[in-house]
Amino acid sequence: MTERDIIFVANEVDELGGVGRWQAQLAGLLADRGHRVTIAGIAPANHPMDLGENPPFKTVTLYAQRPPGRPRRRRLLGPADPALRRHEAHMRGAADRLTQLFRAARPGAVIIVTQVWAMEWVALADTAGHIVIGMTHESFDTARKSSRFERVKKYYQDVDRLLALTQEDADRWVGEGMNNMGFMPNPLPIVPDTPSPRTEKVVASIGRLSHEKGVDLLLDAWAEAAPKQPGWTLRIYGRGEAEAELRARCTELGLDDSVDFAGQTEDVPGALRASSVFVQSSRGEGFPLVLLEAMACGLPCVAFDCAPGVREIVTHEEDGLLARPGNTTELARHLVRLMSDERLRDAMGEQALSSVRRFDPDAITRRWEELFDFLER
Incomplete structure (x- = not known):
């Protein structure tokens, strides 16, 4: 087994919820197997969860507070719109921190982009020849009903692999022209010592x-x-x-x-x-x-x-x-x-x-x- 530097890039390091729990668990599992793991969050969590006193991975957050959304381009100003240029400069400054993180990683490093919002910053960074794996943590149908659908197709089209959660969802994305698809199920989050006796009503x-x-x-x-x-x-x-x-x-x-x-x-x-x-x-x-x-x-x-x-x-x-x-x-x-x-x-x-x-x-x-x-x- 090759020991690697593995860098997760996510919306947040420790947001309470399914994606946050999955991320912390997988980061810990990979660290336990000898990999050097870092979780980079774009923004602080709205509802932080406890990662424990000494998690087996490093964490870094790019912004001290959640950055504003991309302003709408005003037609008369076009790309010269000062608000748009300020926003893009702000994003590039944060992406430069990701570039530094990626360049410090050893050859053979893997970048796992947990959510497509985070991929907007990874797309601006220099991934330094490392493997980049994107993820969509929702069903195809759920994504299709949201703004994330077009962003997945835009930002993940050139990553080394885009992972859905099931083969069925991966096949649906292939039908949308995403030819870098694979799938990976979530691991079992807990292995309890004793199951339920199923006696309570x-x-x-x-x-x-x-x-x-x-x-x-x-x-x-x-x-x-x-x-x-x-x-x-x-x-x-x-x-x-x-x-x-x-x-x-x-x-x-x-x-x-x-x-x-x-x-x-x-x-x-x-x-x-x-x-x-x-x-x-x-x-x-x-x-x-x-x-x-x-x-x-x-x-x-x-x-x-x-x-x-x-x-x-x-x-x-x-x-x-x-x-x-x-x-x-x-x-x-x-x-x-x-x-x-x-x-x-x-x-x-x-x-x-x-x-x-x-x-x-x-x-x-x-x-x-x-x-x-x-x-x-």
């Missing part, structure tokens, strides 16, 4: 309380499911901008006695071990880490089949149940089926424990190293 949901995570849809489904299985609790972990609205919706649906808004948890394995079923009601996803975590705790999962990453993790009728996106009646039916059948819960939970091992962190880290070696040839 609790269905768990973990995620940001936002429109994208679809907790409003989950409440609608729970309004159908709860009366059919009295005594069960839906425990919702997370915080977010939609919390007040969701609490009001819960009361309006008459669910206050069976829904527990448990706030943000620092102990995800503990929350999962205290549950018997996991549910995800997102409108869109990439490759959701929390599904991996739930399965690693021996929980059968019920989820909307909203992205290739979801069905890559959960196999319908084997280790969980998938509902058509947004179909709350189908989601409710799947929940009732698992809540009412202890033998089915146990069978799917045990299968989840077994099938999630294909995302073992060591196996995924080796795949990354094999990719580095391949791209260096």
Whole structure:
């Protein structure tokens, strides 16, 4: 194995959320295997997460505060627009710091650009002949609905490899003319010592309380499911901008006695071990880490089949149940089926424990190293 300098370039070093957790985990896994790892963030995190006292990687952030967005070019002034020129000069100054970081790296270094916003600065820097790997951490369909879609095609077209999260998403990007595609699944974030005994009458949901995570849809489904299985609790972990609205919706649906808004948890394995079923009601996803975590705790999962990453993790009728996106009646039916059948819960939970091992962190880290070696040839 070749020991390398590996530099992650991301929107932020330590933003709380799936991408931030993935980044910190992979950086740690690569450092543990002897690589010299740095995470460079463009801006400070809005919601920082704890990286621990002595993370096994270096960190650097280019801006002391989040830089303003690119100003719109005023037609009469064109490229001579002073506001545009100031912004570009500001970006180039930050990109020069990246250039220094890249030039200090040893030959054979790898630059992993975690998000396309960060790639705008990498594109201005001198990558010094190093391997550059870009990433898109969302499904093709989610990207297509956002401004990131055209930016992915613009900024990642010349990187050595652009990685999607699944083969299905990679194929869709190839159809858009991106011929440098590959895919790489996320590694299992946790390997708990003990799985859930699945004895508590609790269905768990973990995620940001936002429109994208679809907790409003989950409440609608729970309004159908709860009366059919009295005594069960839906425990919702997370915080977010939609919390007040969701609490009001819960009361309006008459669910206050069976829904527990448990706030943000620092102990995800503990929350999962205290549950018997996991549910995800997102409108869109990439490759959701929390599904991996739930399965690693021996929980059968019920989820909307909203992205290739979801069905890559959960196999319908084997280790969980998938509902058509947004179909709350189908989601409710799947929940009732698992809540009412202890033998089915146990069978799917045990299968989840077994099938999630294909995302073992060591196996995924080796795949990354094999990719580095391949791209260096």
